[in-house]
Amino acid sequence: MKNNIRVERAIHGISQQQLADSVGVSRQTINAIEKGRFVPSTVLAMKIARYFNKNVEMVFALEEGD
Amino acid sequence: MKTSFLLPNKCKKLGKAIFVISAILGFYILFIEESYADGFLIFDSWQAVKNNIAIIGSLLGLALVAFSKERVEDELVMWLRADAMIKALWLSCVLVFLCALFLYGGIYFYYLSVAQYIVLLLYIFIFRYNMYKHIKNNEE
Structure with missing residues (x-):
C-alpha cells in the first residue's frame, strides 16, 4: 500500500515527530509507514488521514498486487 | 490501540534485577554447590527455599522483562x-x-x-x- 504522508506533511509543514505525537505512535513508526515498510491498521490510517483533514483514500492507496 | 496483558515500562528494570540475582543463585546451586532439595514444598528446607527462589525468580524476572511495554508501545x-x-x-x-x-x-x-x-x-x-x-x- 502506498501513501503520500510525506507530501501531506510538507504541505502542512509538520515533522514526523509532531505527526507521531498527534496520532500516538513513535517517530520511527511514521517513518516506516512513509517508506512503505509497514502497513498501518485501519484505525491508525484513519487517525493520520483525519489529522490532515482528508479521506483515508486520499492519503493511502492500494497498489497493484495488494 | 489496546495493548492488554502488557505491564508498565518500569517493570522491565525490576525484572532485569530479579532475573540477574535469581540466575546467579541458580547457577551457583546447579554448578558450584551441586546440591538439590528432595522435597518440593517451599518450607521443606533451606535448600528447597533457595531452589524455589532461583527457579521462580528467574522466570518472574524474564517474564517482567518480556512483557513490559516499550516507552512508546x-x-x-x-x-x-x-x-x-x-x-x-x-x-x-x-x-x-x-x-x-x-x-x-x-x-x-x-x-x-x-x-x-x-x-x-x-x-x-x-x-x-x-x-x-x-x-x-x-x-x-
Whole structure:
C-alpha cells in the first residue's frame, strides 16, 4: 500500500515527530509507514488521514498486487 | 490501540534485577554447590527455599522483562512482538529436537534446567534485535 504522508506533511509543514505525537505512535513508526515498510491498521490510517483533514483514500492507496 | 496483558515500562528494570540475582543463585546451586532439595514444598528446607527462589525468580524476572511495554508501545511494536514470539517458538522447538537427539545423561539434565527459560530468553533476544533493526532502519 502506498501513501503520500510525506507530501501531506510538507504541505502542512509538520515533522514526523509532531505527526507521531498527534496520532500516538513513535517517530520511527511514521517513518516506516512513509517508506512503505509497514502497513498501518485501519484505525491508525484513519487517525493520520483525519489529522490532515482528508479521506483515508486520499492519503493511502492500494497498489497493484495488494 | 489496546495493548492488554502488557505491564508498565518500569517493570522491565525490576525484572532485569530479579532475573540477574535469581540466575546467579541458580547457577551457583546447579554448578558450584551441586546440591538439590528432595522435597518440593517451599518450607521443606533451606535448600528447597533457595531452589524455589532461583527457579521462580528467574522466570518472574524474564517474564517482567518480556512483557513490559516499550516507552512508546504502538502497533508496529506489537507486530514486532508477534514476529519475535513466532520465531522464538520455532527456534525452541528446533532446540528441543536437537537436544533430544544429541544430548544424553547429565548434560541433558543441565539442558532441561535451562530449557524452561528458553522460549522467554529467545523471545526477549529476538524482540530486542527486531527493535534495534526497526529503530536503526527508521532513523533519519
